[in-house]
Amino acid sequence: MEAVLSGFEILMRPEVLAFLLVGIVAGLVVGSIPGLNDNIAFAIFIPFSFSMAPTFALALMVGLYCSTAIGGSIPAIMVKVPGTASAIMTTIDGNAMAQKGMPGKAIGIAITSSVVGGFASSLVLVFLAPPLAKFALRFGYVENFALGLLGLASVVGLLGGNIFKGLIAAAVGLLVATVGLSLETGFPRFTFGVANLYEGVPFLPLLVGLFGVTAVLELSEEWVRERRAGRRAEALPRITDRLILDYAMVKRLIPTWISCSAIGNIIGVIPGAGMLMAIFLGYERTSRVYKRKYEGRPGEPKWGEGAPEGIAAPEAANNAVVASSMVPLLSLGIPGNSVSALFIAALMIHGMMPGPLLFIEHSDIAWMIILAFVLANLVMGPIALGLVKTLTGMVYRLSKELLIPTIGLLCLSGAYSDENAIFSIWVALIAGVVGYAFRKMSIPHAPIILALVLGRQIEDNFSNSLIMSQGDWLVFVDPVNHPISLALVAGAAFFMLGPVFSWIRQWVRKRMARGAAEVPAGS
Amino acid sequence: MQTKDLLKSLTFALVGSALCASVATAQSYPSKDIKIIVPFAPGGAVDVTSRIIAEYANKHLDKVKIVVENRAGGDGVVGQTFAARAKPDGYTMLAMTSSVVTNPVLKETQYKIEDFEAVAMYTDDPEVLIVPTDSPFKTVADFIAEAKKRPISVTIAGIATSHHLAGLALEDSAGIKFNYLPTKGFGPQLQAVMGNHVESALWSFGEGKKHVDAKSVRLLAVASDKRLEGFPDVPTWKEAGLNIPRWTTFRGWAVPKGSPKEAVAFLANLLEKVNKDEGYIARMTEYGYPVSYRDAAGYTEVVNDYADLAGRVIKKHNLKEQ
Incomplete structure (x- = not known):
């Protein structure tokens, strides 16, 4: 308890609080600029943090980490360009709602949902860290394979009627994921002697390309079309409606918040699962609930055309991953995802190592970090609501003629700053062109990203599991030694077979209907 | 106001790469900042140790400083190639680690281990x-x-x-x-x-x-020559019957071949001074990086020993790409 109090005391120092607030504001700005994200911001910031007091550096990082996802949803809603990867699903319903003249409502839902998800996850960090860390340790090679499979299977649920194109997208993602040094053989695959590809196609530039550069191309196309038609470029949506949600909306979104926060928290705690997986699983689940409960009712849009739950689900899920990803990091020293891994770097620079020792040697710092997450989530809502109009005004007051090259430049400099390499710019450009071509063929982007993230994880864990089991495939469904894996594989099978079942059901129904008509004539 | 904010974030993004910009003049060495190329991302072991060293080394320098530059990618190959091709003027160093030895053997790299000249070693992990x-x-x-x-x-x-x-x-x-x-x-x-x-x-x-x-x-x-400080009960590999006298990951400085003699001597001397700093030793030990200084000749020996040992294993187990 003493440690908690001294952690609180450190956090309440005016300078530390100031850094936390700077972090929150910086996160909102960085997030709302397509091409920049928390990973890039941290990578640039870490060398500077070397000369800073650790409490300042950590407070700033916590603030930044918490609020980037909110920032990312702003351009996703306003111009359909996700500011960060975490906003990829928010673009769909968020932008649709904005197009219908309710950008304020869309952003309000995004911010509120983020705060709910983030706050839930900071409470998990405060109260449940030790038992959850033990749970996280149960994830070995076998469980991680099954988890990857479940994540990949969630794609099927997202695709709706477009299964074939979705599978093409997933296949492309998996193929790109094979590029690089094979962990199993130590030999490079599909690298064509290019050293920059040894660690795989650099991920951040790829994301920046698929989101940012594709969006730039789309915006340019729109602009050209408008010019040809002799119209003046259409103004971007302005926030004129209320940002604060009314009571009915809050009440309606509560079930979505609960389920997506839960998914986000569970996924966040499991090392290596990652934020995207939580977003996809949450989105998938919510879409099924929405279709059953609301779709087709008067005044309710179709899923994907401005459903409030379509914004609330991914935004609650992505922020729920944030603080919970610190659970395995702080209690075990195992990073939950790539961003929380950068906290290790920041701590190590100041001679601290996350893990059980942190609570013994530097318990005040450990608690300062935990409490900073709680505080950041409490204050980031009002800050975001207050800043959002300025932020959107700042970026989107520019005319389209200026906005397009600005986003383009920011994307490319973001890609470059990842590894300080020109090569990364090429990756972003190529990914952007390919992404644009896919859009034209209406091949969805989301499965590419998910497959890219999970491809390596699935492959490596699969091969290691089989090494452990001496080639026995049943290891993945072993109810005694790997019950978690069995449950995850069953979940994956359920996702994958879902559409098959509904086809069969439809087919049978049609057959029966036709059969009924044909019976008298036939037999 | 808006443009100012935008500019600010742009500068933020570019400041890392701008750090390395410096003015070249032809005076006595060193007349401008000296770069250490870290071929890995910020936050890793090589990056952290390089930055600690830079911090202590800069106490001994006036007007110029040691600057760490990250060039990650390709499991080190990208940065290593960059350093191998840098102008051999004594202003670009590589944080040279074990993978400089194995990368050219195992992967297709455009540099050879001979393209580097050892300056001095600072840790042996x-x-x-x-x-x-x-x-x-x-x-x-x-x-x-x-x-x-x-x-x-x-x-x-x-x-x-x-x-x-x-x-x-x-x-x-x-x-x-x-x-x-x-x-x-x-x-x-x-x-x-x-x-x-x-x-x-x-x-x-x-x-x-x-x-x-x-x-x-x-x-x-x-796998060290003698038992580690703070772990008196943990045997060495040799004592324990594993029959390998030492297997270490070395970290040190190297320059592209052909760099001026006086520059190499200056840098080796600088690293030696840092190595005697109490604060430096305490910090490195705290992280778990045993401080162990070797001059150019000693470092070259360590590198060659490792190349020999690793080379034999690679050959025997046929790890090389055919």
Whole structure:
């Protein structure tokens, strides 16, 4: 308890609080600029943090980490360009709602949902860290394979009627994921002697390309079309409606918040699962609930055309991953995802190592970090609501003629700053062109990203599991030694077979209907 | 106001790369900032040690400073190639580590180990054999006895990494068998050991020191010449019957071949001064990076020894791409 109090005391120092607030504001700005994200911001910031007091550096990082996802949803809603990867699903319903003249409502839902998800996850960090860390340790090679499979299977649920194109997208993602040094053989695959590809196609530039550069191309196309038609470029949506949600909306979104926060928290705690997986699983689940409960009712849009739950689900899920990803990091020293891994770097620079020792040697710092997450989530809502109009005004007051090259430049400099390499710019450009071509063929982007993230994880864990089991495939469904894996594989099978079942059901129904008509004539 | 904010974030993004800009003048060495190319991302062991050294080295320099520049990618190859091709004027150094030796052998690189000239070494991080805390192997003897009967699973950073080579060398020298589980990243390896998903691990002492201190994992034996300070009960690999005198990950400075003699001497001298700094020693030890200075000749010997040892393992186990 003493440690908690001294952690609180450190956090309440005016300078530390100031850094936390700077972090929150910086996160909102960085997030709302397509091409920049928390990973890039941290990578640039870490060398500077070397000369800073650790409490300042950590407070700033916590603030930044918490609020980037909110920032990312702003351009996703306003111009359909996700500011960060975490906003990829928010673009769909968020932008649709904005197009219908309710950008304020869309952003309000995004911010509120983020705060709910983030706050839930900071409470998990405060109260449940030790038992959850033990749970996280149960994830070995076998469980991680099954988890990857479940994540990949969630794609099927997202695709709706477009299964074939979705599978093409997933296949492309998996193929790109094979590029690089094979962990199993130590030999490079599909690298064509290019050293920059040894660690795989650099991920951040790829994301920046698929989101940012594709969006730039789309915006340019729109602009050209408008010019040809002799119209003046259409103004971007302005926030004129209320940002604060009314009571009915809050009440309606509560079930979505609960389920997506839960998914986000569970996924966040499991090392290596990652934020995207939580977003996809949450989105998938919510879409099924929405279709059953609301779709087709008067005044309710179709899923994907401005459903409030379509914004609330991914935004609650992505922020729920944030603080919970610190659970395995702080209690075990195992990073939950790539961003929380950068906290290790920041701590190590100041001679601290996350893990059980942190609570013994530097318990005040450990608690300062935990409490900073709680505080950041409490204050980031009002800050975001207050800043959002300025932020959107700042970026989107520019005319389209200026906005397009600005986003383009920011994307490319973001890609470059990842590894300080020109090569990364090429990756972003190529990914952007390919992404644009896919859009034209209406091949969805989301499965590419998910497959890219999970491809390596699935492959490596699969091969290691089989090494452990001496080639026995049943290891993945072993109810005694790997019950978690069995449950995850069953979940994956359920996702994958879902559409098959509904086809069969439809087919049978049609057959029966036709059969009924044909019976008298036939037999 | 808006443009100002935008500009600010742009500068933020570009400031890293702008840091290396400097003015060149032809005066006595050093007349401008000296770059250390770290071929890995910020936050890793090489980056952290390089920055600590830069901090202490800069106390001995006026007007100019040592600047760390990250050029990550290709498991080190990108930055190593960059440094090999840099102008040999004494203003570009490479943070040279073991992978400079193995990368040209195992991968298609456009540089050779001969393209570099050793300046001095600052740390020598021994390989350690790690088991889960509650592992049935109480001693190395238990471990060897079991590993002679059946292959024991071991997590390593990847096939053909220095850790894999260490495992293969152990198989040859101690007559034991391993089942390798290549696992990318230290975090996942730690998870595998702590969660009892694997029976042992081979990694560098420095990275895992704090976890050994915390008793999250158990240290069975260490591949250094003598027992480590603070771990008097942990035998060396040689004492424990693993028959390998030393297997270490070295870290030091190198310059592209043909750099001026006086520059190399200046830098080696600078690193030696840093190496005697009490504050520096305390900080490095705290992280788990044993301080061990060697001059250019001594460093070259370490590099050559490793090239010889690793080369033999690579050849014997046919790891080279055909």
